[in-house]
Amino acid sequence: MTAVEGWEDVPAEVRRRHAELAQEITDHRARYYEQDAPVVSDAEFDALMRELEAMEAEHPALVTPESPTQRVGGAPTALFAAVEHRERLLSLDNAMDDEELGAWADRVATELHGIDYHYLCELKVDGLAVNLTYENGQLVQAATRGDGRVGEDITANIRTIKEIPHRLRGDNVPELVEIRGEVYFPTEEFLALNASFSEENERRRQENEERAKEGKRPRAMIRLFMNPRNAAAGSLRQKDPHVTASRPLHMVVHGIGARVGFDIDNQSHAYQLLHDWGLPTARHNKVVGTLAEVRAFIKHFGEQRHSVEHEIDGVVVKVDEIALQGRLGATSKSPRWAIAWKYPPEEVTGKLAEIKVGIGRTGRATPYAVLAEPVKVAGSMVQYATLHNQEIVKAKDVLLGDTVVLRKAGDVIPEILGPVYDLRDGTEQAFVMPSHCPECGTELRPMSEGDIDLRCPNAQHCPAQIRERIAFLGGRSCLDVEGLGYVAATALTQPLEPAEAPVRNEGDVFGLTEEQLLPIKVLVRDQKTGMPKLDDRTGKEKEVFFFATTKGEPKKSLRALLDNLEGAKERPLWRFLNGLSIRHVGPVAAQELAREFRDLDRIFSATEEELAAVEGVGPTIARSIKEWFEEEWHRDILEKWRAAGVRFTEEFVDEEAAERPLEGLTVVVTGTLSGHTRDGAKEALTSRGAKVTGSVSKKTDFVVAGDNPGSKYDKAVQLGLPVLDDAGFAVLLSDGPSAARAHLGLPEPEEAAGPAGTPAEG
Known part of the structure; x- marks a missing residue:
């Protein structure tokens, strides 16, 4: 890196770290832009970049033309011919919080003091940036962003995207125009594509077992795409345009570069012009006059993030007036008239320490990943993520010790998307699904022919299933009993030596007494590790009373739970039916059954044909209901509820x-x-x-x-x-x-x- 004045005054340790960071960021950029094979998430890359920027802000002598902070994107690859853009493509500075957004807005307000201007808000599409060049209305060239000055010629592949016109429509097409936008892979199609790859990998895995017996070389596995952006980039960088044509790629345009033969006064007006020419423009753009309205737009799409057909990782805010954009100018790599607000990341990478198996309320055995260290994703700390079943673990080709990509979309349970193949070192090991329930020791098995999931058939006595069912019963989709959450369910279902647990199944819930609750103890766990804490005096695992004070007196939570359970006896019929954890019976089916029969006894005495005839039920649910009621211990639950005063009928009065x-x-x-x-x-x-x-x-x-x-x-x-x-x-x-x-x-x-x-x- 070129040395500049003051270089010697920078501490050696800072210079060393700066060089390491610069090289690491350069390598990551090459993987992201040139190889379509990133090994870190966007959030992790942003963190490295911000560390470098902070270092250069404190030590300006570190800023050189070669620094990643002064460069855009990545260099073009040798796979495609190089294309020089007529007008440079800039990248956007990021605002990671409201304070940074406000600071940008203050700078704009200071520079444009006394001038009327507006903000243009756009969704930041997580795709591949491309530049389309039209001459006299004809598409003559398409290129990737590259380093902002030189990109890759992908014209043949871009022509396969149906919504990109080969010729602009209308009579007022310009002599020359560069149009910038993002090519994206719709989220649903991305998931379907990876699912098809997983299915093919499973076929190849089975085939390879036979090939190994015959001494033949195994077929290579297909690498799954890490995310929709990676899928879009990989699909566009195909040497064979027919492969690109087979992928459901779309584009949204968001800017104009070089132009000859027309002028524009506002960015938003330009979008209408692009739309009139037949180009795919965004539907959610909005022009506003105040920063408060910008914040409202950001908040709205933060909540509606998953209702959009493509991935978004933020909102782009621009000064709408073109003349004022020119007045504000740009740095060596970013416009001063625009900024990108970044939402909390939904994808991160982490080291997979182990895979455990949890047992759900219907006995389903679900593998879940345990990361070596908690990671922050979608605004919360996460250390566990679902892997669904043993076949999914195989299909996603996840090995113990892998660095994996983890995703948490909104309130959805964290999920492992797949491994980062390029970080494997050969020490990784395959996961072996246990043959027996980890909590009760019963042999796991499919419950019906063709069922992929393994289940624990010991529904009556398995501690895990009882605990999960009680927590579900108290949840919002069932009886909505405040104080009967997962922790309380765990406390209520654990044995009290030498006595049994206060709650052995759902039938005991409404018969709980103060005397049963007072002796219950729970382990004190470390908030960071989840492991039980040790008592300093005895060295044993530390326990505390759950419903009683240290003096043995009832806590307020004890009386509140009993009062809430009493009130729950009057809940609508469908909530009780849903709370019985009958396989396949969810809230919708429960509501339809309650509306049709209006009596729990009538539901269970109905024939399978009568149940199946109810809207939204069908033969599978009907059969499951009949099978549930055939178990004597299930009927005992209903009798205990009846004896406790639970209302089993529902009258629909005027x-x-x-x-x-x-x-x-x-x-x-x-x-x-x-x-x-x-x-x-x-x-x-x-x-x-x-x-x-x-x-x-x-x-x-x-x-x-x-x-x-x-x-x-x-x-x-x-x-x-x-x-x-x-x-x-x-x-x-x-x-x-x-x-x-x-x-x-x-x-x-x-x-x-x-x-x-x-x-x-x-």
């Missing part, structure tokens, strides 16, 4: 019907709504009696369509169905279907109206 104004309606929800999440919208509808389905048909009464609605909206229009936007949806929820039709200017259906304004039966 007052309750009035609280279900959408009874009989069939509604489809599609797109992103501003006032509700997708699940929240469905809950609002079902709680009012409506049936929410996933497909549009002639039987659909309303389609609720937010932003980016997709094919369901198109079919609704084709069938002439009532389509409600956010405002119309609010009317439907508050005032019912008649008011919603009036909101759309539609008459009532010609048929005589039945309940809730639906056509009456003839």
